[in-house]
């Protein structure tokens with residue numbers, strides 16, 4: 111037996127070297143729990159020059175905005191909510207995402223009775239899905255479309271064109287919830303794998319942003335990027351990992367893009383599914399097992415981007431709690447033939463809690479990825495054109511403008527994950543992504559965390575945190591059982 115193998119056999123919680131790739135929620139959750147459990151050599155390697163990953167709270171306008179995760183979704187069984195519920199840091203968001211105006215591309219605002227009837231169909235379909243999708247063989251898009259028209263048929267006769275325009279917009283809104291390009295790629299049955307936590311679904315972090323949760327995890331006292339709390343001395347920024355070589359029986363060799371090489375006994379990889387899709391073939395030596403590659407291919411990380419526009423005063427009239435864009439067919443055809451075609455996937459604009467001078471817009475899918483390639487000025491010009499096209503009043507130039515680029519960033523390659531119809535075909539899911547690679551003695555060597563690997567809370571921060579804790583507990587259980595055997 112080699113000296114390295116003997117060293118590896120003798121490792122304890124105090125000597126085992128654990129490298130976590132990625133300092134997003136999952137990585138931070140794993141690292142903080144490992145330290146709590148008594149592990150000493152815990153190192154986080156992060157490609158960006160900041161921690162947080164898809165939690166990115168930045169100063170903007172009167173306080174902060176969240177470029178990534180913004181709301182805590184639900185209360186019961188939600189690990190984020192449960193941690194902070196007694197701290198008075200979360201607040202239910204105003205009903206803007208229900209009370210918004212529906213505006214057509216000829217500036218016509220849908221009368222309240224029609225808009226409310228259509229919204230009710232859309233929103234009421236959410237709980238019913240839970241039972242009706244169980245045996246549904248098709249995509250979420252097939253289900254929602256069928257259900258929508260059944261329910262519209264029960265309403266007093268209405269203009270079918272308007273109902274169609276609304277359905278188009280509802281599809282885009284739901285696609286943003288899933289982060290899908292369109293709902294026909296979202297598995298109907300797979301959609302049920304996601305568990306909705308009961309309680310308020312849009313809890314905001316007041317004027318502090320989602321980074322409050324990370325500070326709490328790390329026990330950071332100061333609201334400054336330098337304060338890493340218990341992770342002080344355990345994080346290396348600007349360390350983009352290019353290769354994880356687990357060929358040898360003992361050590362794992364980790365190479366960074368700048369040529370640095372590190373060794374570890376255990377690696378917990380928490381990079382996004384987008385990074386895995388793009389890089390798994392070159393990142394892992396030897397190649398990952400077939401089942402894991404199937405999961406990487408079958409699951410999908412889609413693109414949702416945000417726009418933030420800052421004005422000197424609130425930009426919408428008081429009785430406008432946000433608006434969604436309904437395209438008339440002839441206007442849509444014209445748009446599609448123009449260079450502004452990407453605006454088709456901008457589905458609505460809403461106020462931001464604790465930021466009365468802001469307007470937040472959303473764009474999804476392929477057009478979001480195209481938008482990310484344009485200059486900020488081109489994007490802003492497009493949005494101002496959209497306002498002129500739809501709104502029956504003038505909206506001035508904003509003072510400041512921001513848009514996100516989650517797909518263009520090679521450390522993310524998208525926003526969050528969903529279950530595809532293709533994953534159904536491949537019979538794969540989070541279970542394949544989660545499965546650790548063990549040595550012959552059952553020691554976890556290469557482990558996987560991150561939101562995509564959560565069976566039920568994927569696409570969320572509470573899901574990502576649970577996966578980090580899961581992988582820390584896996585190692586802790588292994589070392590506890592070894593100590594018991596000795």
Ligand SMILES: Cc1cc2nc3c(=O)[nH]c(=O)nc-3n(C[C@H](O)[C@H](O)[C@H](O)COP(=O)(O)OP(=O)(O)OC[C@H]3O[C@@H](n4cnc5c(N)ncnc54)[C@H](O)[C@@H]3O)c2cc1C
Pocket residue numbers: 131132133134135136137155156157158161162163164165177178179180181182183349350351352380381382385414415416514516520521522524525526559560561562568569570571572574
């Ligand atoms: C626009 C948007 C809105 C969202 N809204 C919400 C919301 O309201 N509520 C909610 O619960 N969730 C929301 N989410 C999802 C939520 O942000 C994620 O599920 C969660 O933050 C993912 O955490 P993670 O640790 O799994 O991954 P990440 O946060 O992506 O962490 C992975 C880390 O790995 C790093 N990395 C990547 N490649 C390498 C490499 N080669 N070497 C070293 N490091 C690397 C990355 O830089 C990153 O920091 C949103 C996400 C987006 C993008």
